[in-house]
Amino acid sequence: MNEDSQPMFFPVSRLKLLVMSLVTFGLYQTFWFYKNWQLFKAATGRDISPFWRAFFSGIFFYPLLIEIKIWAKSYCVDPNFSPFMLTIAWIGLLQCVRLPKPYLLLSFFSIIALLPVQENVNKLNCVAAPNHNPNSRFSAWNLATIAVGGSLTVLAIVGTLMPA
Numbered sequence: 001m002n003e004d005s006q007p008m009f010f011p012v013s014r015l016k017l018l019v020m021s022l023v024t025f026g027l028y029q030t031f032w033f034y035k036n037w038q039l040f041k042a043a044t045g046r047d048i049s050p051f052w053r054a055f056f057s058g059i060f061f062y063p064l065l066i067e068i069k070i071w072a073k074s075y076c077v078d079p080n081f082s083p084f085m086l087t088i089a090w091i092g093l094l095q096c097v098r099l100p101k102p103y104l105l106l107s108f109f110s111i112i113a114l115l116p117v118q119e120n121v122n123k124l125n126c127v128a129a130p131n132h133n134p135n136s137r138f139s140a141w142n143l144a145t146i147a148v149g150g151s152l153t154v155l156a157i158v159g160t161l162m163p164a
Contacts, residue, residue, distance in 0.1 A: 006045050007125035008071050010035035013136035014115050016120075016157070020142060021111040023149030025156075026094075027113065035059045036064055036121075058094075062087040065117060072120050075127045081116040089113040101160050 009056055010032060020028035037050035037060070051062040065083035067091035072079040096106035138146070 005129045006042060007039060007129045008075075009039050009068060009121040009125065011122060011125050011132055011135045012118065013134065014118050016136060016138060016142070017114060017118050018111055019138075021114075022108060023146050023153050025153065026107075029111065030054050032056060032114065033060070033064065036068075040064075040067060045106065047070060058091060063091060064117065068117060068121060068124070071128075072124045075124055077120065077123045077127055079120050081120060088114045090117070103158055105157060 013030070017028070017032065021032075031054075034050050034054035037048060037053040040046070041048050041050055053064075062083055065081070065086060069079040069081070069083060093110035093113065094107055096109075097104050100107065124133065125134075138156050
């Protein structure tokens, strides 16, 4: 274990993951997948494409959670999540976008399935790379995205809840 080493998986606070996912209509989740696979590739040297694994996150969600769980155990971090149950929850909540108004708003809750995973990733990263940047601060770009995306999210919710 090298104290200056790179984290195994994408470090981000759960609050930042939640907020950024909500205000980007879930696009931040795709970024989250990309960064996790990118760091995993760097740490393991495996010949994978982080871009395509993020693009097809519905297929690669479960394998990512399995890898996180395996690596957490190898660093003596007790992974307290079920990859299978979280995959079912995430995919199920994403599919709610196909429901009629206002029930399609349930798809916003897909982020809930990522929060226990991120909690474990953060614990793992603290052990594997103690001096890593925890990525808990909101950058200027994040704040701009929150301002614009947050406004659009509120408008979308209000528009969805208004009677026809």
